[in-house]
Amino acid sequence: MKTYMVGGAVRDALLGLPVNDHDWVAVGATPEEMVAAGYTPVGKDFPVFLHPQTKEEVALARTERKSAPGYRGFTVHADPGVTLEEDLMRRDLTINAMARDVDGTLVDPYHGQRDLEAKVLRHVSAAFAEDPVRILRLARFAARFADFSVADETTALMRQMVDAGEVDALVPERVWQELSRGLMEHKPSRMFEVLRSCGALARLLPEVDRLWGVPQPEAHHPEVDTGVHLMLVLDMAAQLNAPLTVRFACLGHDLGKGTTRADELPRHIAHEARSVKLVEAVCERLRVPTDCRELAVTVAREHGNVHRSGELNAAAVMRLLERCDAWRRPQRFAELLLACECDARGRTGLENAPYPQRARLQRALDAALAVDTAAVSADALARGWKGPAIGDAIRNARQAAVAAALAG
Incomplete structure (x- = not known):
C-alpha cells in the first residue's frame, strides 16, 4: 500500500497558500487491509478511513461510472488494482488532480501544475460531464481564484451539459451548498459570470440571470x-x-x-x-x-x-x-x-463614496435600545396607566431618544 496527498492541499501548497485540510488516497490496499493496519472505516458510499494517529481521512483509490442522471447517479469501483492515475482522472479540474508522494515527489499526469502557472481552470477528462455539480464547483473556484480564466473547451463542455439537462437534475441542497460557498469567496461576481457563460445561471437562478440588459437611471447608476x-x-x-x-x-x-x-x-x-x-x-x-x-x-x-x-x-x-x-x-x-x-x-465610480445612512440609523437604534423600558413601565403604572397606554409610553420614550440621536 502507498498513500499520497491529493487535491486541494497539493494545489494550495503550490500556490503558496495556507493548507488547512489534507486529503489522502491509498493505492494497492483492500478495506480489510486498511482495518488491519489500524484505520477506522467511516465512508458510506465508498471506502474512506481515518488514519490511526492523525485522524485525517484516507480514501481508497477508486473509479466512477455514470449510471443515472444527476450528481448521485454513479457506481463507485474501488479495489487494489485501481491506479493513482485512474483515481486522479475522475477529479474535476487539472489543478485538483495532482498528488504528492510521502517523499514530496509531485505526481501530475494531467498537467495541473502547468495550468496553475497559466492560471487556467480546465477539466481533466470527459468524465467532467457526468457530474453537474462540477459546473458549480468550477464557478466557485473562479470566484476564489479570480485571475484564473476558464479553458474554452471546458466552457463548451459545460454548455453541452446544460443543453443536455444535467443541471436540471441538481437537488436544491447541493445548489445552495455551492452557491453559498461561492458567495463567500474573494470575488463572488466571477461565479455568476462563469454560470452565465455556459447558460447554467438561467436554469438555476433565472431571477438573477434576467437582470443583465435591464437599464437603470444613469443619474443614480453610472x-x-x-x-x-x-x-x-x-x-x-x-x-x-x-x-x-x-x-x-x-x-x-x-x-x-x-x-x-x-x-x-x-x-x-x-x-x-x-x-x-x-x-x-x-x-x-x-x-x-x-x-x-x-x-x-x-x-x-x-x-x-x-x-x-x-x-x-x-x-x-x-x-x-x-x-x-x-x-x-x-x-x-x-x-x-x-x-x-x-x-x-x-x-461605478462610487465604490469609495460615504454612506452616512448606516451610521445615522445605527445611532438611532442604539439610542432607542438604551431606553430603560422597565423604568418607563413603572412610571406609567404609577400614573395609573394600563395595557396599551404603557406600550404607548415606551414607544414615545424610544421616539424621543431617536429624535435626540438624529439631532445629535
Whole structure:
C-alpha cells in the first residue's frame, strides 16, 4: 500500500497558500487491509478511513461510472488494482488532480501544475460531464481564484451539459451548498459570470440571470445595467467582509427590476415588492436557511427606505425600525444596514463614496435600545396607566431618544 496527498492541499501548497485540510488516497490496499493496519472505516458510499494517529481521512483509490442522471447517479469501483492515475482522472479540474508522494515527489499526469502557472481552470477528462455539480464547483473556484480564466473547451463542455439537462437534475441542497460557498469567496461576481457563460445561471437562478440588459437611471447608476450593478454589489460585500446572510441579501435585493414592464424602464417603480416575492420564491426553491431568507426579504423590502433615510424624521425612522423588528433583532438590522451600504457603493465610480445612512440609523437604534423600558413601565403604572397606554409610553420614550440621536 502507498498513500499520497491529493487535491486541494497539493494545489494550495503550490500556490503558496495556507493548507488547512489534507486529503489522502491509498493505492494497492483492500478495506480489510486498511482495518488491519489500524484505520477506522467511516465512508458510506465508498471506502474512506481515518488514519490511526492523525485522524485525517484516507480514501481508497477508486473509479466512477455514470449510471443515472444527476450528481448521485454513479457506481463507485474501488479495489487494489485501481491506479493513482485512474483515481486522479475522475477529479474535476487539472489543478485538483495532482498528488504528492510521502517523499514530496509531485505526481501530475494531467498537467495541473502547468495550468496553475497559466492560471487556467480546465477539466481533466470527459468524465467532467457526468457530474453537474462540477459546473458549480468550477464557478466557485473562479470566484476564489479570480485571475484564473476558464479553458474554452471546458466552457463548451459545460454548455453541452446544460443543453443536455444535467443541471436540471441538481437537488436544491447541493445548489445552495455551492452557491453559498461561492458567495463567500474573494470575488463572488466571477461565479455568476462563469454560470452565465455556459447558460447554467438561467436554469438555476433565472431571477438573477434576467437582470443583465435591464437599464437603470444613469443619474443614480453610472453602470446602468442592473446585472452589472448586482455584480459590483456582491464584490463590495466581499470587500467589506460581509457574512453570508448579507451577501445573499445583496444577491436578491433587486430581483424585481428584472420584471419591470418595458414601458416603465429605466425607472423601476415598486420593484421592492416584486423583489420580495422573487426572493421568497428563490428561498423556497433552494431551501435557503432561515437567517439568510429573513434578512434577504427585509433588505429587498426596505433598502430604498434606508437609502432615503436621511430625509426621514424621528417618527418615520421609528416606523422603519419597527417594520424591521429592530428591538428584538438588532443584529439583523445592523446586517440590513451593511447590505444597503454594499448596494450604495456597488456602483461605478462610487465604490469609495460615504454612506452616512448606516451610521445615522445605527445611532438611532442604539439610542432607542438604551431606553430603560422597565423604568418607563413603572412610571406609567404609577400614573395609573394600563395595557396599551404603557406600550404607548415606551414607544414615545424610544421616539424621543431617536429624535435626540438624529439631532445629535
